[in-house]
Amino acid sequence: MAGVSTLPQEILMEILSKLPAKSLVRFRCVSKFFCALIAGHGFGVLNRSLSLTLPSRAGFLISIEVRPPHPAPYRRVYYTLNFSEEENPRRLQANRVGFLDAEPFLLSSSSDGLICVSKPNGDVAVCNVSTGQRIFLPRIQYKDYTLLLAYDSQSKRYKVLMSTQMIDQESSTRNKLTYYEYKQWVFTVGVDRSWREINDYYSFPFYPIDGINSPCNCSNTSVYIDGVIYSYNMQTKHSMFRRLHIVAFEVGCESFSVITLPDQVSSQSYLFFTKSALLEVGGRLAIVHVRVPDLFGEGLCYMDVWTWEKSKKCWEKIIVTIPLEWHRIICYASSLRFATNHDGEIVLLCIYGEQFFILVCNLTSEVWRKFDLSGVEDLPIFSCWEVTLHNVVDHVFPLE
Template sequence: MSASTLPQEILMEILSKLPAKTLVRFRCVSKFFCALIVDHGFGVVHRSLSLTLPSRAGFLISIELRTPPFAPLRRVYYTLNFSPHRRGTVQANRVGYLDAAPFLISSSSDGLICVSKPKGDVAVCNVSTGQRIFLPRIQYKDYAPYLGYDSQSKRYKVLMATKMIDPESNNYLYNNYKYKLWVFTVGVDRSWREINNCGSYIFHPSFYNSNTCVYIDGVIYSHNSLNKHSMFHKFHIETFEVGCESFSAITLPDEISEKYLDFENSALLEVGGRVAMVFVHLHPILGGGEGVCYMDVWTWEKSEKCWEKNTITTIPLEWSRIIYYAKCLRFASNHDGEIVLLCIYVKQLFIFVCNLKSEVWKKFDVSGVDDFPIFSYWEVTLNNIVDHVFPLE
């Protein structure tokens, strides 16, 4: 009996238990296996199973290397997976083929990433399979790509926000720039399509922090401080519907003011399928002491159009000290709706995981990362990844 004579449901169940790299090799066995593995329905089943397996759902960290003046920018990449057999430690694994892409910008919920080079080169990568597609070069110095998925056309799209100085602007104190927006449909478009945002807000590129943007169920969310009608900061969440390519805005609570929003200690994440704003507050103890930390998590109730706030004050004192003195904080979330913090403290990387329901914290040491000099917050990024075989085109 050949494999092709088995019921397709049984074949899909068997193949869905295999890692993506193995499935890539299976596609070369026959046209039958290739058609089955590249089918979108199979990709959904495989990805759903991967989200429940710690060995196939993890994180991608990138570290910028310090190089001599005028030398090309370099980054190194590692994947992190939580193994049930190694408690308290996370093993980092080098992803060498990504080292040629010097800057990690964003990640979709499917685990794909957008990488770019300073001169306008942009690529979409599948970390699991190594597949990469380079997009047409964008002719702007300041730009930021955001990756999303259109479930109707079953295509990935990249939204590109570009910034340039506006010579006609009379406001030299703030916002003397003009912004353009472009879309590229992977596997369909041959060039970038400029689109217009006719709303009151500007979809504003965030050039330094990957934690300012998140993709959830067909929508790209980005927090923004620019308003067409005001020269002052007015924080809100800008949304982009990937399918219909339309924009809207979500107003943030009044409590989230300009002082409250610290880019270095905040993030925009997916928590339990909902968009959330996460803030870690660092407070020194008057009269001396180590200082204390607590975390606010604001989640957006889409159906009720309101924000819910949850304050977490249960950080163990010893771990709170690490977070308080950490050189950088990077944020992510996992499929269990937990908040994940990456900290660098005394040249050591730590992972803290907070369960929002039980308010229980877990700490993991990160091993396997080379001893690179890290001097600033912007030199490290953290993104979710998941093992999957979705074809890019």
């Protein structure tokens, strides 16, 4: 140990940063020297940055709400999935995340390897999926709220954006109709001691559409990309934004802007009858839609992908044909969940009957691959509306 501690700290950090999070947690128990080094903020930033470039540290988190026999309450179980750990080229193994199962957490959003979860009593926590570390935020007193987690590259901290919805008593009494008011709050993890309300001139009140009440019938109604949170929204006080659109929240300066949807998807009815998601594709914001044949099963299945060209402020579209052999899974799937992998491919989690399948599409070559998913067969019947798929990255970024 004396010899190791005499090495330059930069070299030690370079060596340790290449280890997975579980190994680093064990290394912290070796000595006070290693504990202080690994727990440092600088090492956390280095380890996180490296993890974003390594396929072996990129994976997915699957959240499933289980419906046990009445009157037992619903419970939620969590699994991680990693393509680099596959033993069978056609089968992927899901691994249970026990520490999340132990408490009635509801997953709200994810960013890198961290997730934001809440409980019915208003407790909110940010957890590291790889290490099990968690930090609780101040309890939320509101009944209706949405939580979105993101990384602020300026402060090198994670922030949680909370949007609340409450009845505007004065307007409702005066007009004899139910009016709502919307407020936004921000909490910087490891810095703030209380929620900060955003109330500047350039921001406007909005309430992101969540996965259950969304016209998209999916959980992928928001995505974090390079310092910006993008969310589906249509509930604002401004008449010019009554239609469905996308709200962009700049995490660093904590300001809002609006992105208009492509003409073909601007109507709510279109999204309602298709399976849709907001994703990051090649570093860009993307809207992904799966189109299925008519009720008689005639025609092909397609996947439409619109990507947002930020510099030109316009949408670009590509259409990918889904292979015929997987039409049945796509057409009759009770639910589809979307993500992207480390190669920028589209990943679809398909729930078909009581089985899980993974379909992967390479947008450049238009090649599709199918995987069976193992490890979740022992679950009882669950509600397909309560399945979510999130990208996660393995790292030990300190929360405090």
